[in-house]
Amino acid sequence: xxxxxxxxxxxxxxxxxxxxxxxxxxxxxxxxxxxxxxxxxxxxxxxxxxxxxxxxxxxxxxxxxxxxxxxxxxxxxxxxxxxxxxxxxxxxxxxxxxxxxxxxxxxxxxxxxxxxxxxxxxxxxxxxxxxxxxxxxxxxxxxxxxxxxxxxxxxxxxxxxxxxxxxxxxxxxxxxxxxxxxxxxxxxxxxxxxxxxxxxxxxxxxxxxxxxxxxxxxxxxxxxxxxxxxxxxxxxxxxxxxxxxxxxxxxxxxxxxxxxxxxxxxxxxxxxxxxxxxxxxxxxxxxxxxxxxxxxxxxxxxxxxxxxxxxxxxxxxxxxxxxxxxxxxxxxxxxxxxxxxxxxxxxxxxx
Numbered sequence: 001x002x003x004x005x006x007x008x009x010x011x012x013x014x015x016x017x018x019x020x021x022x023x024x025x026x027x028x029x030x031x032x033x034x035x036x037x038x039x040x041x042x043x044x045x046x047x048x049x050x051x052x053x054x055x056x057x058x059x060x061x062x063x064x065x066x067x068x069x070x071x072x073x074x075x076x077x078x079x080x081x082x083x084x085x086x087x088x089x090x091x092x093x094x095x096x097x098x099x100x101x102x103x104x105x106x107x108x109x110x111x112x113x114x115x116x117x118x119x120x121x122x123x124x125x126x127x128x129x130x131x132x133x134x135x136x137x138x139x140x141x142x143x144x145x146x147x148x149x150x151x152x153x154x155x156x157x158x159x160x161x162x163x164x165x166x167x168x169x170x171x172x173x174x175x176x177x178x179x180x181x182x183x184x185x186x187x188x189x190x191x192x193x194x195x196x197x198x199x200x201x202x203x204x205x206x207x208x209x210x211x212x213x214x215x216x217x218x219x220x221x222x223x224x225x226x227x228x229x230x231x232x233x234x235x236x237x238x239x240x241x242x243x244x245x246x247x248x249x250x251x252x253x254x255x256x257x258x259x260x261x262x263x264x265x266x267x268x269x270x271x272x273x274x275x276x277x278x279x280x281x282x283x284x285x286x287x288x289x290x291x292x293x294x295x296x297x298x299x300x301x302x303x304x305x306x307x308x309x310x311x312x313x314x315x316x317x318x319x320x321x322x323x324x325x326x327x328x329x330x331x332x333x334x335x336x337x338x339x340x341x342x343x344x345x346x347x348x349x350x351x
Contacts, residue, residue: 003144003200004169004176010199011179014186016041019048021178026100026125027058033117034085038078041185047076058100061086062093070254070331077334079252084112104130115161124174131164132177133157136184141167142216143188146205150219225303228266231258231339232281233291233311235347240320243327251300256330258309266295266306287313289350291343298335309339311350 015021018041020032031051035044050072055061061069066086073082088110092100101107103126107118115133122128131137138151141163149156169176187198195207206212234241242259246252261277269288272278282288291309298305314320324347327340343350 003167003203004179006199007179007183008169008172008175010187011175011182014182016182018045019052024125026102026121028052029121029124030100030113030117031085033120034081034112035076037081037117039076044076047073057098058089059093059098061089066254067331071329074331074337075334079255081112083254087111088113102126104128120177123177127172127174129168129170129173131161131168131173132181133161133164134181134184136181136188137164138216139190140180140184140188143206143212144200144204146209146211146215148215148217150217152218152221222302227303227305228263229305229307230261230263230267230272231307231309231336232261232278233258233309233343234282234317234320235311235313235350236317236320237315239324239347240317241322241324241327242317242319243322243330251303252333254331255333255336256327257332257336266308269310272310282312283314283317285315289313291339291350296335305335307335309343311343 018032020028023029032044032048035047035051051061054072055064064086066083069082069086070079073079076082091110092098101110102122104118104122107113107121108115113121119130119132122130123132138160141147141160142151145163147159147163149159151157151160164180187194193212195201195204195212198204198207201207206215232242243256244259246255246257246260259281261272261275261281263275267275269290273282273288289311291311292307296307296309298307324344327344332340
């Protein structure tokens, strides 16, 4: 109880003025929790405000087209979060008569909601005694209790959840959960935590044993793949291009892009024009010019994309149906967005 009381006291002194903390509406709390996964509060704030204004109730989000949801999500990354958000909003609006589930047991059944999100919503909105365990909580508990079990193993997940649950202040679970999450984000930070002025440094085993930098432990399981992307950017005299939805279950599903030719290595122009996919797409009399002076390396959590944008000046192309003015209305990846920001002003003077 001393641990939870200390964290709550600390939290009440430094509590940040965040819009989702002014409500018990599970829809808005859910929205904030999904947005803040893999995203800093400073970055997620503007998205939360935009979404809550555009979709003030879950029924509004449910009625929206997925393309609009993805467009508004653009820049936050991890787009499966947005697709799951939209799917679940429709499920609640249509199958549950707009009634948000009010227990952990029912919340965790929803698509895109796992243990952490279900615990956060149920404790904050419905005062259910469910402890949250996210990256911040792992870090705090691993350091304070000197736990070396890797946090990304089944054994570690179970161990930390049991410990978190045992420390929970069941009289005010929502406040405690927000306190420990904020403590990890602001005080017990990943790099350079302020241990000298920490309110629990006297009971922190990592601090006592000079192990703060070593904890928490995470097994290295992720193998980074390298992919080679060649975007074919058609430019016609009437300022039309080919812009298509990315299909399949890979990255950026549902976002829009220029025709993509993926190769097993980086290719030069003479190699590109001899590829069958390129010949099918581009006529022989077209002018071709590489836009970027050096290969763009776009790093995702599980793959690095070595990318080139090939500009094709074509007098006529039957599939070039999208005007450059329209493109800005489509949801795109940050990779495409950055290209458009740089290329569009040069559109008419590039060749």
